[in-house]
Amino acid sequence: QQPVQSPQAVILREGEDAVINCSSSKALYSVHWYRQKHGEAPVFLMILLKGGEQKGHEKISASFNEKKQQSSLYLTASQLSYSGTYFCGTDQPYNQGGKLIFGQGTELSVKP
Amino acid sequence: DGGITQSPKYLFRKEGQNVTLSCEQNLNHDAMYWYRQDPGQGLRLIYYSQIVNDFQKGDIAEGYSVSREKKESFPLTVTSAQKNPTAFYLCASSIGQGANNEQFFGPGTRLTVL
Numbered sequence: 001q002q003p004v005q006s007p008q009a010v011i012l013r014e015g016e017d018a019v020i021n022c023s024s025s026k027a028l029y030s031v032h033w034y035r036q037k038h039g040e041a042p043v044f045l046m047i048l049l050k051g052g053e054q055k056g057h058e059k060i061s062a063s064f065n066e067k068k069q070q071s072s073l074y075l076t077a078s079q080l081s082y083s084g085t086y087f088c089g090t091d092q093p094y095n096q097g098g099k100l101i102f103g104q105g106t107e108l109s110v111k112p
Numbered sequence: 113d114g115g116i117t118q119s120p121k122y123l124f125r126k127e128g129q130n131v132t133l134s135c136e137q138n139l140n141h142d143a144m145y146w147y148r149q150d151p152g153q154g155l156r157l158i159y160y161s162q163i164v165n166d167f168q169k170g171d172i173a174e175g176y177s178v179s180r181e182k183k184e185s186f187p188l189t190v191t192s193a194q195k196n197p198t199a200f201y202l203c204a205s206s207i208g209q210g211a212n213n214e215q216f217f218g219p220g221t222r223l224t225v226l
Contacts, residue, residue, distance in 0.1 A: 034217075
């Protein structure tokens with residue numbers, strides 16, 4: 001079942017922070033986060049495995065709450081280059097083949 | 113440079129025709145995937161392959177077919193049985209099985225049925 005992302009869209013000014021959530025109705029083994037610019041390929045941001053460890057680099061980080069079956073992506077001090085659509089991809093325990101089920105996406109616009 | 117290539121970038125097809133989308137990778141990845149993207153619906157898995165000469169249906173395989181005769185290549189055929197084929201098609205690969213491997217995406221092919 002497709003994970004649900006919230007919000008569907010968000011508009012920020014440069015320097016503001018944002019949180020994007022990804023919730024699943026099923027138990028999760030891992031969560032992937034990708035960013036896609038309009039008309040381009042999605043680009044990998046990070047993977048979180050069950051265990052709740054928060055990962056990130058620079059000003060983008062994420063958490064994974066296995067118990068709540070959800071992940072959150074944190075964008076701090078946003079830059080114009082952060083604009084795009086963010087997707088979470090979820091994997092369930094005992095899933096064969098590395099299949100991911102992607103959320104519907106969150107469109108982020110950063111304005112000067 | 114290693115990466116994934118998809119061709120063509122734009123493709124126009126008349127109703128009733130089959131069309132094949134190319135996907136090639138030189139990353140030496142075992143796993144390859146085909147996704148379809150429609151506005152507001154995210155990425156939906158069509159087919160995936162973990163190894164040469166083997167592939168499995170994804171969530172929306174009806175009207176599509178694939179082959180995996182070589183490790184580097186995973187072409188997708190959109191058949192006339194696909195009722196609404198106009199979409200953006202993305203090919204991806206990962207180093208191996210297991211969802212702890214990041215997926216690398218190609219630039220995509222935008223298919224329009226006239």
